[in-house]
Amino acid sequence: MTKESNSAGQQTAFSTLPLKAELLSTLNTIGFETMTPIQAQSLPAILDGKDVIGQGKTGSGKTAAFGLGLLNRLDVKRFRIQTLVMCPTRELADQVAVEIRTLARGIHNIKVLTLCGGVPMGPQIGSLEHGAHIVVGTPGRIQDHLEKGRLSLENVNTLVLDEADRMLEMGFQPALDAIIQDIPAGRQTLLFSATFPSQIQAISKQIMNSPLMVKVESTHDNNSISQHFYQCEGNRQRMDALLLLLLNHQPESAVVFCNTKRETKDVAACLENEGFSVVALHGDLEQRDRDQMLLKFANKSVTVMVATDVAARGLDIDSLDAVINYHVAFDTEVHVHRVGRTGRAGSQGAAYTLYGSEDGYKIALLEDYLGREIKGEELPDSSVMQALPPEPLMATLHIDGGKKSKVRPGDILGALTGGDDGIQGADVGKIKVTDYRSYVAVKRNVAKKALKKLSAGKIKGRTYRVWQLR
Template identity: 75%
Template sequence: MSQSDATTPSGAFDSLLLKPALLDTLKSIGFHQMTPIQAQSLPAILNGGDVIGQGKTGSGKTAAFGLGLLNKLNVKRFRIQSLVLCPTRELADQVAAELRTLARGIHNIKILTLCGGVPMGPQIGSLEHGAHIIVGTPGRIIDHLDRGRLDLDNVDTLVLDEADRMLEMGFQRELDAIMQEVPRERQTLLFSATFPEQIQSLSEQFMIDPLMVKVEAHHDGETIEQHFYECGNNNDRMRALQLLLLKHQPESAVVFCNTKRETKDVAAKLTNAGFSVVALHGDLEQRDRDQMLLKFANKSASVMVATDVAARGLDIDALDMVVNYHMAYDTEVHIHRIGRTGRAGSKGAAHTLFNHEDGYKLSLLADALGREIDGEALPGEALLDTMPPQPRMVTIQIDGGKKQKVRPGDILGCLTGENGIEGSEVGKIKITDFRSYVAVDRKVLRKALNKIVKGKLKGKSYRAWELR
């Protein structure tokens, strides 16, 4: 395995041998300079080589493999030529959306997502019409393969995105089975935030002399402030968490726990204490997971309590604060967790709770950070007598979606029309097949609901209610 040092400066996209349509699209969306992971991996990817890319979420890896597979795609050959495997439906949707954006200048290209948690019927229909690129989750890909609906004989590029998480989630058997269904003569691209032994084993088994590209997962202390607090038992830990949330009053905070059980317990206790909380763990039904993510993304829930596995690959922007309720098992995971705050030039804060059993993990983290770690004083106990602030936004669920031809502009027009609310009081709008969701300022909730249910949305009456 050869090694590439990703500390060299990133270059311009037009220095690469990319199709003119791709270069034009990159310019139109404002992509001029490559990120380090793109600069180090794209020349090898475009040359047809196998590549392992290690970098945190937001490093630009999707564009790296996306440009590679789009550049060699033959649109006139209507066969599945690329397969991208992702651990979760959310990540698959994000990847497919980015690929579609990059492919805007390529006519008649078909990118299809095949994920669990959604009905099989529409996917079967789409597959019958064929596709160039499949983005999917391992379990659902296997479902279609087992039923003879998916032909991977023409795949020349296989991408494993967030490979470490797929292994954490127990997809080793599915990955092995899928590898047997794609041609041996292919390009394999593997991207991973961490690099455990299983990834090493996977790469040795299925890749040919891969180039290893590693973008160091360090974070500027000026962007992310790190604080550490020593806690005794679990009661002390919960009290510390509440004090930190009450003191800083973040609009969006993620609290990381190490197990599903802890996640449920912490979320329940915070809810009982009056905080606006969603919990993200592996036991959730897909619909519940989607709704919790929606509430958090549109700022109608302030705190997300999650395991590392559940939170990986989520596209969470403008995160004010991360709390490590328990220390991560290793330093790389800690760095990955806190990298979710302080993004895109904004300030962020990471607060880590530890006890006497965490000595070894603390010393490893101290070495990585190049500083001593000492416990700080927690905010004053008097804060526990105050009520947590409620999120500024609330989410309205509307009983109509794409199938009823509801569009975001229809909802915005309905809410801001005659005697309506201000445009500044409307937040994110999301439309699914049969439901729509819109965030509105909490103080205008009643008015917004009345506008929708009284027949002002496309001249029709739709049921609508607050999503709790």
Template identity: 60%
Template sequence: MSNTSFSSLALPAALVSNLTDLGYTSMTDIQAQALPAILAGQDVIAQAKTGSGKTAAFGLGLLAKLDVKYFRVQTLVLCPTRELADQVAAELRKLARSIHNIKILTLCGGVPLGPQIGSLEHGAHIIVGTPGRVIDHLDAGRLNLDDLTTLVLDEADRMLDMGFQADLDNVIAKAPADRQTLLFSATYPNAIAKLSERLLKSPVRITVTEQHNTTSIEQKFFQVSGNDERFDALRTLLLHYQGQSSIVFCNTKRETQDVADDLKQYGFSVLALHGDMEQKDRDQTLVQFANGSACVLVATDVAARGLDISSVDAIFNYQLAHDADTHTHRIGRTGRAGQSGMALSLFTASDAGKLVSLEDGLGMKIEPAELPEVTGQQLPAKPLMATLQLDGGKKHKIRAGDIVGALTASKQLSNDDLGKIQLHDIWSFVAVKRSALRLALQLIQQGKIKGKSIRARALS
């Protein structure tokens, strides 16, 4: 929480008075950093977690410049899920209590179209919605964005994770080029960087992370005597430092596959990634690891280059990297976006030269740590998600919203049961909670998407 008061900003007096009534006195860090730029009309990229006060940050900015007498859609807020859209709309209505005759409308999938069509006919100032349903209304001519002055992408990383890239592009193509764009994201992967480059004009970049978690990576080094002890040490470390996402780096393709095969024999949820794999298998591996359907990825440096995975709990160096730069690149995949991370490396006496290079490059003295003890009762972590592959994709005009609709229409599953959705040309992948896998497969196989039966199977 900052010590800056809302009254210090160029906000309308009625908004400040309402904030006081609501008990909002001092701004949160994201509000203090983002609001001045937003009120000045600048484009903003803000990286902040849920609960940081970001809705009030963009909400106060758009309400401050809203012309309530001009009954046209002036602001569009896009959210990844109906639940978030409802929360955002409720917060905006609370912030806008002092503005008479303001109309804030939610347009989300999973609810009947009829009432939304009727509401749109009566007009609105602010639309809060999910990309798929907003596109439905735009394509049907029921929604017009010609008067839009502000576009907000809330939890943009989650929207891309759920496969809404194409829908976002379609919405943006129908919005005026002369507008203010505000992008809020908990993480900043490559996909978000590319999106912001295309959409925002000279944006102000703001990052708010918890002070005690500033991308700290705890490094430990363990000495082993040879390859047999090396594998036993890796297995011990994986059991002790259990996480939902760990990457094990190996130096050769053969070693990568062997380590993955051996870990699987011991019950680990593990996948291999190396250059000898078919592209289809590589794609499936990346999809499953990125969406939480596997806990351990064993990879070579070349295969892991360019991985767009936002959060990895721990990195394990089965063999030391050949140089300090490669080591730094490896361990930089953990401890991102303000999270803490672990980097655990194995070495032998013959690695003395590499250790000297690492010490110089990292600016630290490497002391071997003692391997932790594990009991016989400790079992490998199981992934929270599973992956369905659907035999339909972009060429079949299937969108992420269509898949979400097919899985949630019966109300046996909700958005909370679904994870990352990735659309390819002729197939799609959707992550679902493991407990819901059988039901999700049944719903796809017995139902229809875009009026057609779609075959689906669970990836092992």
């Protein structure tokens, strides 16, 4: 069964759904009144206990769709793991867990546990011993806990596979197969994916029961995203084109998409040699390095991120000024997904795609999709090569203390702005507090003052080591 929506403006109130009163109250409190198209089409079936396949891009509202479904079904009095949500990356798993906790605010004593690789095993083992209702995690770490007998999935009645296409691309098929074998066959299975390749079709037939297929077209408002195409032959021309675009447009935040890890590393190295503030996001990174790169880019203390599609999936980055496709994506839907990262929330965005004569077939598919002829535009004049690369707006300070030391974002803000020697609140950007360390973005022009203030002063009566991330 398939439902398709071409109406992005479809308006349906959450109050029309048979949701628990606590969930409806929370939705009202956080300002969620009408459903997005993917929610309007999938939630009635999810709440009815049916298996659902949802196809839609990041930002379509799919997390709230399956989050409301699993919370509505949950029996809080049964302190057993009743829901398993699997995601391809730790970042996406963290985002999903945060959104589920937000939706669950009005229901007391719900415990949501994240189980992801790249973090110490000890605290996870301790948390598992205390139990949970909902587990959100990555397949590798979940399989590890299962094999060592620390995790039981025998009471799971809802299984969610989020960004299923990327989990398969990243080689998680064997882990998924092993995990799903440990979950009761009578469960509800919800599968969400931005694309729907043959592998996804095959896995859905194996693990799902007569699923409803919900597809929301990945269309973007032409008023918020302008797409531009430039023909380049060979690597030298391609790199020159990239430099011209970045120097001419001077974006505060730009993502450059490459098709391979090798290209990602090479392009980032070239940009760094030209004086750009840049990070390279690919699959070979240690988790801590990856976390710090994402943090610096998200809080605008780095200007350019060069990334592969797999590495960039699930990133929660707003206010992205530009997306540059260094090479055309292998798949039209992946191109649409890349482009959709700019111009969000009503802001203006721009996407620039570099293509060569070898890309004729991919360009033809894009022309069909976009409903327009693609002609190579003129690149900016070479005189812009004299311009200096844009300086990042912010700098990131690392504080050697976190939640375990009872540090909260408000404590850091107070330490920075308090007293006669404090900086202005408007000069403080994003603050992130993890278990053992904290990060705060400050305007670059007050970074030295902020560093001195935190290093010499105290946060909640304690002195912490503080340094600037480079």
